[in-house]
Amino acid sequence: MDEAKRAYRNVKTDLKKAARGVGGTDPKGYVGNAGDEVGKDLGNLGDDVRRAGREREGPRGEPATTPEQTM
Numbered sequence: 001m002d003e004a005k006r007a008y009r010n011v012k013t014d015l016k017k018a019a020r021g022v023g024g025t026d027p028k029g030y031v032g033n034a035g036d037e038v039g040k041d042l043g044n045l046g047d048d049v050r051r052a053g054r055e056r057e058g059p060r061g062e063p064a065t066t067p068e069q070t071m
Contacts, residue, residue: 002047
């Protein structure tokens with residue numbers, strides 16, 4: 001599910017950038033693009049943190065292999 005959300009965020013940000021680029025470049029577009037990138041990156045970071053919190057650690061601090069990961 002996290003990968004689907006990540007892909008959605010990437011596509012959404014790219015579409016917004018493309019739409020802003022159609023009208024030309026202006027400072028407002030640069031600010032909007034920067035805000036979209038920050039929002040996308042924070043969302044992806046949150047997903048990564050949640051995923052890391054769900055993974056058990058193995059004997060050497062490495063993520064343990066769960067039955068879902070071996071299939």
